[in-house]
Amino acid sequence: MTPIVETRGLTKSYGPFQALEALNLTIEPGVVFGFIGPNGAGKTTSMRILATLLEPTAGEAWVGGYSVTRESRGVRQVLGYMPDNFGVYDNMKVWEYLDFFASAYGLPRSRRLGLIDDLLALVDLSEKRDGYVEALSRGMKQRLCLARTLVHDPQLLILDEPASGLDPRARVELRALLRQLGALGKTVIVSSHILTEMADICDHVGIIERGRLLASGPIEELLRQVQTSRSVLVRLIADARLGDEAVAERVRTIPGVLGVEIEPLAATLRGAPAVVAMEGTRARALSQIIPGEAGAPPHLQPVPSALPPEIAGGSATDQRLAAAASAAPARLVRIDFDGDDYRLYQLLGELLTRGLPVYGFTEEVGDLEDAFMRITRGMVA
Amino acid sequence: MTAMTADTAASPGATPPGGEESPRWNRAQGMLAKELRGRMRGPRAFVVLSFYLLFLAGFTLLIYFLAKLSAASDPTTPIGKPVFLGLVAFQLGLVCFLAPSFTAGVISGERERQTYDLLMTTPLSLMLIVAAKLFAALAYVFLLIIAALPLLAISLFLGGVAPEEVAIAFLMLFASALLFGTIGLCFSAWVRSTIGAAALAYGAMLVPVVALPIVAATGFSFLAAILSGSNSNNPSPTVSAAIFYLGGFILSLNPFIAGGLTEAIIYSNESLFFFTISNPFGSGSGTVFVIGPWIIYTVTALIATVFFFLLSLRLARPTRGGGRRRGTPAQS
Numbered sequence: 155m156t157p158i159v160e161t162r163g164l165t166k167s168y169g170p171f172q173a174l175e176a177l178n179l180t181i182e183p184g185v186v187f188g189f190i191g192p193n194g195a196g197k198t199t200s201m202r203i204l205a206t207l208l209e210p211t212a213g214e215a216w217v218g219g220y221s222v223t224r225e226s227r228g229v230r231q232v233l234g235y236m237p238d239n240f241g242v243y244d245n246m247k248v249w250e251y252l253d254f255f256a257s258a259y260g261l262p263r264s265r266r267l268g269l270i271d272d273l274l275a276l277v278d279l280s281e282k283r284d285g286y287v288e289a290l291s292r293g294m295k296q297r298l299c300l301a302r303t304l305v306h307d308p309q310l311l312i313l314d315e316p317a318s319g320l321d322p323r324a325r326v327e328l329r330a331l332l333r334q335l336g337a338l339g340k341t342v343i344v345s346s347h348i349l350t351e352m353a354d355i356c357d358h359v360g361i362i363e364r365g366r367l368l369a370s371g372p373i374e375e376l377l378r379q380v381q382t383s384r385s386v387l388v389r390l391i392a393d394a395r396l397g398d399e400a401v402a403e404r405v406r407t408i409p410g411v412l413g414v415e416i417e418p419l420a421a422t423l424r425g426a427p428a429v430v431a432m433e434g435t436r437a438r439a440l441s442q443i444i445p446g447e448a449g450a451p452p453h454l455q456p457v458p459s460a461l462p463p464e465i466a467g468g469s470a471t472d473q474r475l476a477a478a479a480s481a482a483p484a485r486l487v488r489i490d491f492d493g494d495d496y497r498l499y500q501l502l503g504e505l506l507t508r509g510l511p512v513y514g515f516t517e518e519v520g521d522l523e524d525a526f527m528r529i530t531r532g533m534v535a
Numbered sequence: 536m537t538a539m540t541a542d543t544a545a546s547p548g549a550t551p552p553g554g555e556e557s558p559r560w561n562r563a564q565g566m567l568a569k570e571l572r573g574r575m576r577g578p579r580a581f582v583v584l585s586f587y588l589l590f591l592a593g594f595t596l597l598i599y600f601l602a603k604l605s606a607a608s609d610p611t612t613p614i615g616k617p618v619f620l621g622l623v624a625f626q627l628g629l630v631c632f633l634a635p636s637f638t639a640g641v642i643s644g645e646r647e648r649q650t651y652d653l654l655m656t657t658p659l660s661l662m663l664i665v666a667a668k669l670f671a672a673l674a675y676v677f678l679l680i681i682a683a684l685p686l687l688a689i690s691l692f693l694g695g696v697a698p699e700e701v702a703i704a705f706l707m708l709f710a711s712a713l714l715f716g717t718i719g720l721c722f723s724a725w726v727r728s729t730i731g732a733a734a735l736a737y738g739a740m741l742v743p744v745v746a747l748p749i750v751a752a753t754g755f756s757f758l759a760a761i762l763s764g765s766n767s768n769n770p771s772p773t774v775s776a777a778i779f780y781l782g783g784f785i786l787s788l789n790p791f792i793a794g795g796l797t798e799a800i801i802y803s804n805e806s807l808f809f810f811t812i813s814n815p816f817g818s819g820s821g822t823v824f825v826i827g828p829w830i831i832y833t834v835t836a837l838i839a840t841v842f843f844f845l846l847s848l849r850l851a852r853p854t855r856g857g858g859r860r861r862g863t864p865a866q867s
Contacts, residue, residue, distance in 0.1 A: 202652075205652075206655070207652055207655055207853050227658055230656055230658045233656065235652070235653075237653070240652070240653060242650065243569070243648070243650060245573055246572070246573075250569075254569045255653075257561045257566075258562055258565055258657040258658065259562075259657060260557075260559065261561060262561055
């Protein structure tokens with residue numbers, strides 16, 4: 155498949171300052187691509203070059219197969235661009251604003267009128283059709299500008315910080331709109347500082363710093379790349395017969411396990427007996443905040459049983475476990491593990507074989523913020 | 536919310552079915568409509584035009600009564616001429632000041648409003664954008680000139696004014712509007728702020744209108760003093776001819792002087808296009824043909840208009856950024 159965006163050695167310098175350094179980037183059609191990086195990293199510079207607003211110092215870029223330096227007219231036909239700071243023509247009505255940009259793409263009047271109504275419906279501004287642009291709120295102007303980028307049904311949308319300056323409600327609405335555009339099959343390049351939003355909207359990201367692309371690809375793949383090992387969270391039901399050391403010993407000897415960390419689960423804190431079973435600073439801290447059942451704060455009050463009634467009233471073993479649970483905390487075991495999915499499956503089997511009362515087994519996947527912090531290493535001041 | 540349908544989202548640049556306008560025509564029409572709408576929307580344009588005509592009518596009446604008073608001693612003197620000259624001079628002054636102020640904000644204003652990038656990422660050609668903006672800005676100036684036509688027509692009825700004079704006056708007014716308009720446009724493309732562009736445009740406008748006659752008058756007086764002081768060393772005919780033509784050309788670059796000289800030539804019953812001067816370089820130097828000053832001014836103004844327009848296109852290119860913008864890194 156021909157990439158919708160491709161850059162090769164794209165470089166932009168302003169005198170001695172290098173805003174972009176040999177950027178090599180490929181974005182496939184239909185992808186919602188998040189461009190993330192600190193201020194001054196080169197995101198806007200890259201986007202402006204792709205939008206034919208800036209000439210690169212070296213290298214080349216293609217949008218929809220058109221060269222941004224030699225075929226800017228072709229690029230503009232397949233591209234919808236929304237800059238981070240943009241203005242609107244205040245002395246125009248909302249429909250006139252869209253009508254002007256639709257005419258700029260050569261659409262005949264007969265098509266423009268229906269198109270404007272559709273676009274206004276898409277961005278939820280139908281009731282503002284005949285109002286003046288100057289009367290719109292910032293969020294509405296942002297949506298109107300987004301509608302403007304869609305007038306010619308572009309293959310690619312480049313949105314530079316589209317959510318900046320918006321209130322929480324407008325941000326949520328914009329996020330929903332971007333997801334909708336992704337669902338419509340548009341390729342979207344979006345930049346933002348809010349990584350949780352990016353993780354929510356995008357399926358691919360590129361992390362850029364000091365003009366260099368540090369990492370690029372699908373989010374899941376990127377997160378996996380930055381993790382040196384897999385982290386597995388195992389939940390054990392409360393069992394007073396098993397001490398932390400015994401649990402750790404049984405887990406540590408399983409092939410592929412690199413490290414074990416055990417902590418009690420707050421939901422099953424039992425007061426004094428549980429605290430006794432713990433060691434170290436965590437136990438001391440807990441003994442200070444939970445002097446006993448009577449003195450525990452409401453959200454840390456003991457629960458009647460760590461086991462569901464159907465298990466507690468089951469077999470003799472289950473009943474013994476249930477009795478033991480009443481005097482011990484449930485545990486959360488964090489296992490640092492090296493292995494593929496099959497080895498992971500084998501790990502679960504081993505845990506059960508070794509008599510550990512597992513009721514929860516999940517792989518902990520890091521988030522975009524973790525990946526960003528690891529990759530960028532805070533190189534930009 | 537509803538999804539955009541495929542049939543309404545027309546493919547870019549597609550040739551519409553027979554009977555519909557071409558994409559190029561749609562672009563030109565849309566750009567012109569946007570610019571003219573921006574200029575003419577609201578009561579401002581109507582109010583300015585009304586007050587302008589009221590003021591001009593009052594000015595015409597004043598000249599009329601003054602001319603009538605002076606003609607009382609000599610009833611044969613036609614009073615149409617002073618009315619015509621007064622009105623044209625007033626309009627010329629107005630064009631010199633209004634045209635640059637109307638165009639000084641056309642490109643810098645887009646940059647200030649942060650709408651320039653939006654325009655530049657459309658398939659609209661830079662030529663179309665700049666030309667449409669210039670046309671819309673000057674259309675209002677042209678409207679002011681044409682709206683005064685009935686008042687000028689009064690001078691025809693009052694006598695002493697030929698229709699050719701009115702035609703030449705209009706030609707010079709339009710040429711002046713184009714010249715000073717493109718000067719404003721050029722600075723608007725070069726400088727980021729509209730105020731800065733307007734200040735520079737006024738400065739540039741004052742060069743031919745004010746500075747040139749002063750410098751020329753001073754220079755020629757100085758030259759004449761030198762030449763008259765050295766009788767033993769009279770300048771050669773070539774030097775005299777050069778001084779004569781250069782002086783005539785420089786003076787013709789000022790619209791007021793060019794217009795005044797043209798009136799003087801018409802008054803002496805010479806041709807509108809060429810006139811003759813006998814012995815301009817001393818006795819025995821013969822008769823020379825000289826092109827009418829209004830032709831020199833109009834042609835020079837039109838050539839300068841083309842130059843400033845092309846320069847504006849170059850300065851308005853987004854990838855060049857224009858003057859101070861160049862070398863400014865993007866935010867992130």
